[in-house]
Amino acid sequence: MPLLVSNHLANAFESLRGNRLRTGLTVLGVTIGIASITVILSLSGGATKIITDQVDELGGAIAVVRPGSADRETRINNLTSTLAGSQVTSSLTEDDVHSIEQIDGVKAVAPVMLIGGNISSDGKSPDGASLVATTPSLPEVTSLPMSDGQFIDSVTNRDTAVIGTQLSIDLYGTEQAAGRTFRTHGMSFTVIGVLKRLNNPINYNNIDFDHAAIISLDSGKSFNQGVAAIQQINIKAESTDKLAAITKEADKRLAANHHGEKDFTVLSGNDLSRPSNELFYTVAATLTTVAAISLLVGGIGIMNIMLVGVTERTREIGIRKALGASNAHITWQFLIESLAMSIAGGLLGYLLGYFFAFVISRIFLTFDPLFNWTIVGTTFGVSLFVGLIFGLYPAIRAARKDPIEALRQYH
Amino acid sequence: MATTPTTPVIALKSLTKRYGIGDAQHTVLDGVDLTIDRGEFIAIMGPSGCGKTTLLNILGLLDRADDGDYFLDDKSVDTLSSARRAHIRSNQVGFVFQNFNLVPRLNVIENVALPLTYKGMHKTKRLKLASKMLGIFHLSEREYYMPWQLSGGQTQRVAIARALVNDPSIVLADEPTGNLDSRSSHVIMEELADIHRRGNTIIMVTHNPDLTTYASRVIRMIDGRIDSDTKTPRAKKVTAPKRRLDETRKKVEKKSRKPTKSKKGKSA
DSSP states (O other): OOOOHHHHHHHHHHHHHHTHHHHHHHHHHHHHHHHHHHHHHHHHHHHHHHHHHHHHHTTTOEEEEEESOGGGTTOGGGGGSTTOOTTTSOOBOHHHHHHHHTSTTEEEEEEEEEEOSOOBBTTBOOTTOEEEEEOTTHHHHSOOOEEEEOOOOTTSOTTEEEEOHHHHHHHHSSSOOTTOEEEETTEEEEEEEEEOOOOOOOSTTOOOGGGEEEEEHHHHHHTTTTOOOBSEEEEEESSGGGHHHHHHHHHHHHHHHTTTOOOEEEEEGGGGGSOOOHHHHHHHHHHHHHHHHHHHHHHHHHHHHHHHHHHHTHHHHHHHHHTTOOHHHHHHHHHHHHHHHHHHHHHHHHHHHHHHHHHHHHHTOSSOOOOOHHHHHHHHHHHHHHHHHHHHHHHHHHHTSOHHHHHHOOO | OTTSSSOOSEEEEEEEEEESSGGGOEEEEEEEEEEEOTTOEEEEEOOTTSSHHHHHHHHTTSSOOSEEEEEETTEEOTTOOHHHHHHHHHHHEEEEOTTOOOOTTSOHHHHHHHHHHTTTOOHHHHHHHHHHHHHHTTOGGGTTOOGGGSOHHHHHHHHHHHHHTTOOSEEEEESTTTTSOHHHHHHHHHHHHHHHHTTOEEEEEOSOGGGGGGOSEEEEEETTEEEEEEEOOOOGGGGSOHHHHHHHHHHHHHHHHTTHHHHHHHHO
16 A cells, blocks of 8 residues: 655645644744754753863873762752752862872872852952862863963962962953962962963863962861862873773772772763763753653644644545545544654754754853754654654544544534 | 356345444344446435435445445455455545535645545646546636635536546445536536446435436335335436537536626525
8 A cells, every 4th residue: 555655745735834823833832842952952962072072182091089979960859958069078088189199000190179268359359260279280180271370389388379361350350460469268379370261161170260269289278177178089090091990999999998988989081071060960951851841742732733633624534535545544644744743843943952052152151062963863853753642643533533424524 | 146147336235234222223224135237327316314325335335334245346345444445445436425525725636636646646647637537527727726716516527527537436426416506417417427328337316306317227215225226218318419418518607607606605
């Protein structure tokens, strides 16, 4: 039995054209759903790609240790838990740093401690500035080029700091900030270096260095009752092929330090791009839910309109059956109509979604949305699925109509 | 079946159809036996509710009988799947309805080509055949009209063209003139008589006793049974010269073209 696809297509477009407004509104429902999915996928893909690119740039020989167990981070309800933020309580200590330093093949280890509080100078205290305490080895692990001055090192004074370009401008109105001072936690720090503008707030350190002031770990400890609350330990291996062994060894040594309690995670490779920020997951999950709901609503719209169409065309169904259409023919006729609507919605939604993703990334973000065939495939697959699922019932209902009853109906 | 030298196109054996369940059950067709030969023009008469339309629907494979046998072209069609029945409808049956039943969204030629769609024919070939068929019915100028732009008589001629386009074994007409004025009715009946003369088998249900003169056989039904079955000699109108038929049609069309709207209102 021929499927008559081309004929059904022509037929579907004919009848969809006949009800332009109705078709347009129905397609819009799917468009919105697919657009939100495209925005979410392309932006979160773009963010992830930045981090993978950074790791790749560094030759891939990077591993990090973060507090908390790996599976804990993916749970959304942690956001509401009071112990959620990794910088509030950290299970990583200076001992852990020393243990890792002693592993064979480790080139450099840098602890990163994020400290809360204001940075101010002359009554100005810029929003979004962060205070980071670390050791002089950080630039060996993370690329932090200087535009002016030098990075903190073992011989520099305790109360010296290196600041990011944007922070320098916010505090002093200039990028030439060497020698200037700022106050935080009741102490005064002298700026000895300014970082080059990096312009990537998203990185595996989870620190926007353009807005950061970097001080020594000792100073950082003094603001925290002498305890180093280490948010992350960065490890650089001598070469990529040694990384696996180092990761394994670090895991073993830290487990020994922590008396077997697995309250830390050693990450390397693509796992680094897994954002440690639970807010990211929450936002992504919320957006996905919203997209799913709007897609569901779009699908219900298709089903609704198809049911109306089936009722309106009961007589036509009767005529077609009398003229030799089988149930399969009628099913396909209506199914192709709903598929045409959902795929058109998918296509429009994809384009619209990219447009929005670009607008959002241009206005609010520092990275471009990701383009790849997975997103194309996903949106196409989802719209096909929606058209099929929500078009099937009306189509079957159309096909099951008794031709005699259908022909008797006047309208 | 082997007793007759030519196999009849339709053979019904004690065909029974009931509607409803239990106490409310009511027999619409009560053991109908009927044999129809190729080339017959049959008029089925009878009061409302006697089962004429049900019989026609069963003959056209739109409905199934509850009991009895139905042989179409010497093949039993009782136990076929709905897909097979659709296939037979597509290849062997042509329908003409009282209310024309053109698809309102499609133009005349697309309507005529519609049955060919379900034979899996390509579009160009479909339209070519449909155009040829419309030519036979002198509707070539109306090919791209929409159904609502035609008069009642023209619409029914389009419907007849559609019924014949797939070259069916039987043409089933359910009160084909029921919605037409008497002048258009006669044009339609001439048309049916004409296609009968070309060798088509026509089974027509009608209320109008005047129209039985066109038929070669008249069957009267009462309460689901065949009451009388009379073969009539060829009616005189059938032998009327073709040229006169054309003239009648033209005259009728000239008259009916102007007041299309008011006539439509009357017939609706």
